[in-house]
Structures are given as structure tokens and as C-alpha cells.
Amino acid sequence: MTTAHASEESASWLLEIDNLTCGYGDTTVVSDIHLALSEGDIGCLLGPSGCGKSTILRAVAGFLPLQNGQIRLGGKPISVPGRAVPPEKRRIGMVFQDYALFPHLTVAQNVAFGLRHLDREERRLKVTQLLELVHLHDLAEQHPHALSGGQQQRVALARALAPEPTLILLDEPFSNLDADLRRRLSLDVRDILKTLGISAILVTHDQQEAFAMCDQVAVVRDGRVQQWDVPYNLYHEPANRFVAGFVGQGGFVKGTALGPDSIASELGIIRGNRAYPWPKDTLVDVLIRPDDIVFDPESTLRPKVIEKTFAGTSTLYRFRLSAETEFEALFRSHLDFRLGEPVPVRVEADHLIAFERT
Template sequence: MTELRIEGLTKSYGGGAAAPPVLDGLDLTVPAGALAAVLGPSGCGKTTMLRIIAGFLRADAGTVTVGGRVLTGPGVYLPPEHRQIGIVPQEGALFPHLSVARNVAFGLTALDRTTRRRRTDEMLELVGLPGYGDRMPHELSGGQQQRIALARALAPSPQLVLLDEPFNALDSTLRTGVRADVRAALQATGATAVLVTHDQQEALSTADVVAVVRDGRVAQCDTPQELYRRPANPWVAAFVGDAVLLPATVEYGTASTALGSVSLATPTAVRRTGTVLLRPEQLHLSETAAARGTVTNVCFYGHDTMVTVAVDGLDTPIDVRVAGPLSVHPGEDTGIRITGEAILHS
């Protein structure tokens, strides 16, 4: 089990000294044995970071260490084949002319034939595909191909496993099951792993820690629960889930908003104005609530319904998440009440 530590990672692409950096002093620590999801919008630098860790790109500055061993740093560049890193790319990328067993055993050339075969069988068992060794990649489903790709990455017992948006090509139903299988396999080996994704749900449901990257830096790194409950700023709050941001007058442990008063998770000692964060599931439609508004839109998702309401005193409509179906229509008047605590920002 090995810790990944990234410090001051910087990288620009062309354009000379004036080119804006893709990575701008990025810092990130992944504890030994943890699965970290790196989450961010397109162009934020997450794939560039992954390629530098793997050794496919050279950084302009900064260091990358795994288990205390420097892979990239001032005057140090270890080639990819010497980094002991397993990689699971998008869509599996199996060798189409090799059987499943030969794909898994691809990185085990230093072992004798008997040991190599035993290790291959162990990996197929680990990813839930025992007996598939003689099949060819084209005979497998997309989810099976991804599990074989993971088995191939884990077979040489790497110090670190990198997963580059490996579930993108799978349909939503299959994706959930394969994610669970991959997480279980990583936990069984105790491997330290980094999952790059742009899918918030995938990051929150799969990882031990989530690093949100913005403009080449980590905006916040925390457990999924803390990241959702206590985002570092309004941008992180809006990117990781749906956010309701309300202007407020704050005094000690209470914030007064257009929807009424709400307790603060962290009280403040001074009276001031600011912005408080709530999640849509903290708002409830209620005929007896003092705060009133007009329903402008209703989106039904099966497991819940998102109701958009224009509220008197607010410049923009707010979203209310209600469990299951709901008999409400645009144009109707409704009341809104708040439950739980709010996070104060700015």
C-alpha cells in the first residue's frame, strides 16, 4: 500500500511563456489504499495530471511521488515502464488479437509459465470472470472488457492504479454494476487508485476521497459526504450536486432569507450579510409556509421530482427536490419551507 503525493504540479501546452497553464501548481495527496476520484469540468487539467503521473507527459514543474519514490521532480523523470503503475483506459483497450488470458498476463513476462498462469487465474477470479481465459475480447460485453482491463492492470501488483474515465462507454444500468465490481476488486488488493471522471454521481458513489479540480488546481479534496455537505465555495457547491444559494442576513447562528430563517452549521460571531447554501432536498413544498412562490417547471426523474419555483424577493427561481412523483403543475401557487442547516459562504 503506497501513498500518492503531488506537489506544485505545473504544465502548459505551447504558446510560449504567456500561455495559460493547464496545471497551475496543483497539490494532491491520496492516502495509501484509497480510491480517489478526480472530478472537474472539461479542460480543467485532470487528464493532463493523470498523464504526468503515468509518465506519458513531462511536467514543467512540481513533483510526483508514490510510496516515497520520486517519479517526477526537479532533474528526475522516470520512464513509464519503470513506474510500477497500472492503467485502465477508456473502453478497456484490450489487445484484440490476444485471448483474455494473454491480455491479463501481458505484463507478467518476468514470471515463469506456471506462476504466470496462476496469477492470471487469480485476477480473473478477482474480477468475477473465472473461466473466461480462452475467450477473445470481441466475445465479451463492454462491462466484461472493462473488468478484464482492470485485471490486466492489477496483475503485476502495481504501486498505483490509474483509471481514465473507464465507464464512459457503458450504459447507465451496466455502469453502476461495473463500478461496484471495480471498487471491490481494488479494495481486495489494497491498491491505491486514482479515478478521473467528469461524472459527479460516479465520483461521490465510488471514491473514498474526491478532489474537485478547477483551472488547474484542486479547489477542494474531501470525503464525498463532507464535499457535498460542506463545499468550500459556491462554485464547488454548484458543481457537485444541485445548489440553492440565497442572500441572507446573518446573526450568530441564524440566517434570515426570503424563505425564512435557517440555522447555520457554523455560527458566526458578527452580524452581516452573505450567501447561504442549501441543497434542493432541504426545501419542501408546504401550503402553510409563509414563503410563497409560483411553480415554473416540473421535471420527473422517477426516484424524485425537481420542482422549480419563482419566489417573491428572489431574482432567480429555486429548485426543490421531492421524493417520487408529485401532482403539481407550472403556474400553481405554493409555499416553501426549509429544513436542516445551511452553510454560510461569502
């Protein structure tokens, strides 16, 4: 597992998860989890369904006891085996997948629900400020059923922010929205959290959402964190083959090591930015991303187009070079090739990502 910013002092972390193991009853779901989130950062738990993302989030919220390890918030333990600070005393806000709004309360009353300790005027001012922040001030007297999904999500966020939590947990908060609204709302939520300086952890299976919204991302598989890093490193410097295949688009091409930084393949000799310790002639698999392939009229490498997906400003092509070598390329849309057409291309893999073949 790779941990970004590992050299920073422990005191700089807002949230620390150390050797976390937990599950349901006698069943262990996640184990050996190590994460640390800086104050003001937005982190993400990213992975396929059933990998343990929501279990980690529930443990941070205080809904699950720990079998092993420790969770600290602001340097203070909030969960250890056999002892935990109750969820309502953790100063952690939660935004659920289904929003969990109170249908009989107005928007303003939903947001004010956690502000009973304030007097009436303080509560009114706080609610007004939050509704203006999430651009819902003109819907204060509406009930949730009258709102769109995106508006309900904003109400849920405002309600979670109202008690001024130290940390916000977002459990698949945009999954019920259409793709375009998901993109826009995720960026809006990021802006709101950054404006307030509030840290958050997002759970999602959508890597575009994770990369657009979050400062650091944990890729989770089978109850273990494979890599905890900034999005750029997850894409260009994956810690293992699973992360390489899960993050971004791309596929593996067979190759043979010529030296520490060069590999022979059907696509030619591929060179990159890193040195591997393999002996010469080691059989490897090289990850080829769509942005590693460039159109080159002078190239003698001419694979045939077998699929194409038009996306407006660009077109994603799938090429076949031989029975066992296929790869994708993303070209500007004015480069319009027909199915079956041979296209001159070359590999320009600035970041060499390869793994020994097993």
C-alpha cells in the same frame, strides 16, 4: 484548497503531489497542485472537460515532465523537474478510456501480457485468479471484439492489476458505457480494489460516479485544485463558490446577513450550522439544495411549480417565488403537485452555505 487528513504523518501517504506544475511544451496546463492519497484509498480528479484532470494523471503515470514540484510514491520521488522514473518502472497500472486491449490476443493472453517474468504455470494461475476476481473466468479464450463494453473494461482492469501495481490510474474508464452499467461497474471496480487493498486515482466528470467510488475527491477548475476532501465535505462544506455550484444540485438565492449564522431572504430567515465573519447587512448569496426544502402544510411560503421531473421514488420540483428567486426541491413521489400549483414549503438548511455577493 482544503486537504483532508492534513494532520496525518507524511509517512502514511502512498502518493504525494507537492506543488505540481506541468503542461505540454511551453504551455502550462496545471499549476500549484497539492494532493496526498493514503494507502488503500481511492481518490478522484473531478471537474469539467478541459480543466486539467487528465494532465495531472499523465504526470503521475510518468508521461509528462514536470515544470515544477515533485511527485512521490511510497515516500520516494518518482518525478521532479528534469528527472523522472520511467513509466514502466513506477509500478503504476493504467486503465484507459478506450480500454486499449490487444485485439489479436484472447482475454487470458491480454491479462497475461505483463506477466512474462513468471513461468508458464505461475502465469496461468495468476490469470485464472484475476479472471475469477472480475467474473470473466468463462470468457478466457474469447477475443475482445466478442465482449461487451463492460466485459472489455473488466479485462482492462484485470490486465492492469496483473503485475501487482502499487497504484492504479483510471482515466474516464466508464465513459463509453450506458448510465446503468456505469453505476454498477464503478461499484464493482471499487469492491475489487478494496478487496486487494490497491490504491487508485479516477478521472471523471461525473460526480455521482466520483462520490460512489472514491474516498477523497479533488475538484479541479482551470488547472487548479479547488478542494481535495471527502465527498461529504465537498457537498456540505464547499471551500468556494465554484465547488458549491459544481457539486450536487442547487442554486443561489439572494440574502442579507442578519448575524454570523442567520440570513434574511425571500425564503425567510435562513439559519445554519456555521458562523460567518460578515458585518450585519452584508449582501450574500445563499446556496439552496433540493434537500434543504421540505413540504410544510402550515407554511405561508407558497412558491409555484414551474418544472417537475418524476424519478420513481421521488420527484424533483423547480419552484418560482418571484422574478429573481427560483429553487429546487426533492419530494417523495406521492407528493404530486401540478405545474403552476402553489406549494407550502419551508427551508431547513442544516448546513448553511453562503458567499458574499460580488
